[in-house]
Amino acid sequence: MKRFEEKIWNEGEYTYKAAYGFVPNIHAYLHDDDEKRDCMIVLPGGGYCMCVPPEANIPAMEFYNRGMNVFVLTYTTDITFSVPLKKQPLFDAARAVRFIRKRDKEYNIDGKKIILCGFSAGAHVSGSLAVHFDDVPDENADYREISARPDGVILSYPVITMGELSHIYSVWALLGQNAPKEELDYFSLDKQVTENTPPCFIWQTANDNLVPVENSYMMANALKEKGVMYAHYVFPDGFHGLSVPNEDFFAGRFEDYTMDQVMRAVDAVKKGEGFNVSEIRVNELKEQFSDKKEDKKEEPPLFTGDPLKLFADVRTWPDLAMEWMKKIV
16 A cells, blocks of 8 residues: 655645644555556544544545545644634645646546545535535646546535534634625535536434534435435434444544644644634633543443444445445446
8 A cells, every 4th residue: 555645735825824834635545556546535524623533544444445546635624713714625625636636647546536525524625615616716827727526525424504503613613603694605515506516425324413414415405406416325323423433443543644733733722822712712722632631521422332233334334335436427
């Protein structure tokens, strides 16, 4: 396997004010051969506050082992709630698609499909690109003429609406607490689907404890109305953040490279160098990332019993997604 990391923005191109030296990047999982393979770009969730590790290497390896060349995109987030992200994550996703597509021969994906696979807020980023790919021009001449439209998008327990049924912290991190209606509508993906939206695969659990399952139905209905090819699966039981619920997931075999921006931000806050961070948020972050063991609160278990048996049905979603990908022309 070829493993490497590439920054997707050149020096001077990326100017997000709460980055603390972080630059969005892709982390590669490529087959070490010359076979042309379909490509997947994984976008972890994390409420637009972070890119969580359980939704990075676990799904990346799942689809690598199924024959795809895979990248994990660590896009811009803001755990400090100090600078609304606006379109920056969307720009990151668009640049990632262009960056990879420009190097399709090097990455052995030329002529093959590029699929985005997002989780929770990462699914919102993926879905945003699916509906707004024509609205993200690139000023760099190297990428200006390269399409940012993915060939398909997998939306895993997605944030879709910015309205009443949204995940409120995702809304606040993305748009702030007093976003105007036009911004809320722009990022309510069900309102932005067109006939040119790429095929979508949607899955969620009916009793999702963070993002109401209605989000999935709203997107599926919008896709149906516009005649876009889609698949929609709702499993009866399972908590938010299940990623790929396999043995590695429940054993906690996560890689933490997606936490770079978060740790840079937290370190700056602890040093009193945070950018425009409220006093309330400073104290919250110091408590959340305290080094003192006694400050850590035990969370109640989300389930009891053998997880591989409890969530055996949810574990089939990659099988279903692979079959769906075959239908994309």
